[in-house]
Amino acid sequence: MTATPNTPPPPNANPTTGAPAAPDTITLIIDGKSVTVPKGTMLIEACNQNGADVPFFCYHAGLTSPAVCRQCLVDVKGQPKPVPSCYTPVADKMEVFTKSPRALDVRRQMLEFTLVNHPIDCPICDKAGECMLQKHYFDWDAKLARNDGVKVKKDKVVDLGPHIVLDQERCILCTRCIRVCDEVAKNHQLEMAQRGDHEVLTTAPGHRLDNPYSLNTVDVCPVGALTSKDFRFSMRVWELSTTPSVCPGCATGCNVEVHHSRGKVYRLIPRLNMAVNKHWMCDEGRFTYKRVHKDRLAAPLSGGVPVEWDRALADAGRLLRAALDANPAEVGVVMSAQSTNEDLYALAKLTFDHLGLGKAYLSGQDQGWSDDILVSADKNPNTAGAMAIGAGRLRTLLDLANDIKSGALTTLLVVGTHGVLGKDGAPGALPLGKLKTLVVIGTHRDAVAGAAQVALPLTEWAEAEGTFTNRLGMVQRIRAAVPPAGDALPGWDILSNLARNLGATMEFTDAKTVFTEAKSKLPFMKDADWGRRYLPVQLRFAGTRG
C-alpha cells in the first residue's frame, strides 16, 4: 500500500514519516523518537527496548505489574499526571517524555520516600553491589538526605522458610516475591500486612515460604530483603564472576549462570531462555553446584593408591586389554546420562567402533518428583543425548546386576558413577565384588570408585565444556566455570588416552573437535551450535545486576 499526497494517511501511520504501520503494531513517540511496537506492549517495555532507560522496582518482565513502586512514572502528552509506564499499554500516537523535568522530579521524590525508612545496611547487606535501590538512587538522584528523622524499626531476621530469611526493614514493598509465588509457583505463601510505613512482608496465614521455587523470590527481590540461607554472608557479589551454563539437576535443562570466584562455585542463578525456563529455576537445581566441591576424586587411583596419570592409564589399559584378550563377551561398559554428549560420543566410539563390545548399560540418577512447571522426573540432564548416542544398544542397570550375578560379565568400565548404585548408594545394590576387573572413570570418591582396581578422576559439569540434550531434544551448551578438582580430566580426554593404551586410535584434542565430529555423525545434533568462546565476566564489570 502506498500513501499518496491526496489520500490521508491511515490512522496508525507513523506520525513523523507518515508511513503506514502494520495493523497489529502501534506507533508512538518516545522522547521525540518515533517507535513502532506490537499492540499490547506495556509502555515501559516500549521505552526500554528503545533505549529510554526507565527505572523500575516492582515491574518484572516475567510477572504481572501492580504499579506499586511508582518508579517508572513518565509524562504522557495530554495526561494531567505522570503515568506508571509498567501499567500503561501503548496507544496510538502517544507522545511520551521519559526525561521531562516533572517525570525526573517525581521519580526522585519516590526514591526519597523509599529511602526514608531504608536501613544503613550496605556494608553488611548481601545485595550490595547488585542492588536496584543503590543503582537507581545513584543514577537518578545522588543527592544527600534532607531528612534525619528516626527510621521505623521492623524485624531484621524473619525465618520465612527452609531456604530464605527476610529482613523487613530492607523491604521496599514492591510485592515481586508475592507475585513469584502466586504466578510461577502457583502457591500463595506471601502477603503484605499492616499499612503505611509500618507495612511489612509476611507469610500468608498458615503458610511458610517452602514452595519448590522459593529461591526465585531472592533473585527478583530488588534489595536485600530476601536472602538465601545458602548464599548469605558467603561472598560479596561483585567479587563473583559469571559463566553461562545449564543446570544438571534434571532433564529440563534450565539455563543458568554459574557464579564463581577463585575456583569455587557460590551459587546458580537462572538465565533467561523463553524456550526452556523463562526467568526461573527450581530450588533443587540451585543446589546442584554443591556436588562440584564435595568428596571429589582428585587423583587417579590404582589399587586404591594415588598414582600419576600415566601409570593409572597404563594399569587400566593393561587390565582391560587382558580381559578383552581373554573373552570380549564378558567385558561391559556403563555410560551415564549425567555425561555430556561429547563424553558419551567418545565412549560410544571406543566401545562400539574400536573395541566392538556388545554389552553396554545406561546409568543415571533414579526418577524423582516432577511438576508441570519446570521440574522433570528424570533427574539426569542428558538422558535424551545418551539414548540417541546409544541408539538402542544400551541396557538397564537391572540388566547389569543380572549379568554380573550370572557371571556373564566379569570386566566393567564405568564412566560416570552418579546413580550406578541406586538412590541410597549402598554397595550391596550391585554385586561389584563379583567382577574380576572394574575400571571407573568417575567424579566422586564413592563406593563404585572405592571398589575399582583403577579409578580415574573425571571433571564435574561445572568444570567441563560440552553439551547436554534436554527432554525437548534441545542441545544446550555447558561451559567450564571453575578449574577441575585436582588432576581431573574431561571424559573424552581420558577416553582418548585410554584408547591409546588399548591399542586403538581415537585422537581428540578438545571438546569442540568431539562436538564437531559428533555433530556430523549424529542426526539429533545436526542443528546444534557450539557457540562463541566465552570468558567469565566479573559481576562488577557486567553492569547487569543492579
Place this chain on the structure above:
Amino acid sequence: MSDLDDHDSNLVPPKRRVVLGFQDVEDMNVPDLPTEPLPLNMGPSHPAMHGTVRMVMEVEGEKISSADIQIGYLHRCFEKESESATWTQIFPYTDRLNYISPMLNNIGYAMAVEKLLGIADTLPERAQYIRVIVGEVSRITDHLTCLGASAMELGAFTVFLYALKAREWIFELLEEICGARLTVSYLRIGGVAADMPEEWGKELLAVLARVREVMVDISKLLDRNRIFRDRMDGIGLITREDALAYGITGPVGRSTGLAYDVRKDHPYLVYDRFDFDVPVGSVGDNFDRYAVRVEEIVQSMRIIEQALAQIPPGRWMHPDPRITLPPKAETYNSIEAMIAHFKLIMDGIHVPPGEIYSYTEAGNGELGFYIVSDGTGRPWKCRVRPPCFPATAVLGKVLPGLFIADVVPTFGMMNMIGGECDR
C-alpha cells in the same frame, strides 16, 4: 680534549689502543699498548646509577664507542594494573611514577580524567590553586634531588646534604597537607583530598626563604667549582634537532634552547595568572641542564608566592555528588550518602566513554596521559607518556665519544626516574 677525536690517520695505526695518561696532548697521539674493544656493564644496580637502568657500553680504553641503554628493570605494569583499578584507585599508582615529585603525576592524571568527565572547566578555584602550589613545591623537590644527587656523584657530598636538607623541609610540609612525604595520593578526581591546613601558606613561605639560602650556598659551592665545571661544561651535548627528533621536553629539552614549557605554551589550571619565566640553555650540555634546573627552582618559588597571594577561599572538591564522596558523618548516618559512598568506592566514578590525551609539565617535562574509557568505573586503557623516556633514549647517541667518567654526570642530568620511565 677534542684532540682525542681528531685521529690523525698518519699517526694512529688502524689498531685500537688505550690511553694511559694525558700529561701532554702529544702523549695521547702516540700509539702505545694495542688492545681490543671492551664490553662494559653499568647497572642495573650501580651506586652511581640512581635508577635501575643498565648500560652496556663498548669502551676503547676510557672512551665509549657505543652505548646500549636497557630499561625496564622497574616495570610495575602500571598501565595494565590501572585497567582493574577504579579511577580513584589509580592515584597511588601515579605516586610511584616519578616518585620524586608525586604531586605532579597526581595532577597530570587527575586532569586527564577530569577532561574526559567534562569538569575541567568547573573545578573549584581553590582546588586549582592548591594544585599549582603543591605541584610547584614538588617541582622544587624534584630539581633539588636531581642537583644534589648529581653533585654528590661528582664528589660534592656537601651539596647533596644541603639539597636533601631543603627537600626534607618541603617533605615535612607535604606531610602536613596530606599525611605522606612521598606517596602522597593527595589529589582526587574533581579536586584535592583535603584543604590546606591553616597557616600552611605562611609555613611554606618561611621554608621557601630558607630554601633560597640553600640555593645560594649550592651555587657558591658549584657554579665556579673547577672540578664541577670541568665535568659539566661541554659534556653530554644535545642539539636542538636531536631534542626535537627524540621528543625531549622539560629541563633537558630547554637546555638545548627549546623554550617549550606546557605551563606557558598550553596553560592549564591557573598558570596563565602567574608571572614567571621559562629558562633556556644555549649550549645543551650538562651545565646548561644544571643551570636550567637551578633557575626553575627560583621560578617555581615565584609562582608559589603569587599563588599564595591570590588563592581564594571556597570548596576544594567538585560539588557533583557522582564524583565527590559524601562527608563521612553523612555516610555513617544516612542511607543516601552510604549508597553514594558504596557506589563511588566499589563501582568507581563513571567516566563517559571516550578517549583523551592530556599533558602537563612534570619535573622532567611533558607528562602525558592517554586514557580510554568505556563508560565504566575503570579505565579501558591508561597509557603514560613518561617525560624522561626520550631523555634516556638519547643517551645512546650522546654517550659514544665521551669518557666513562662522563657517564655519571650526563646520566645524572637526564634525571631518569625508573618508576616513571619503566612504569
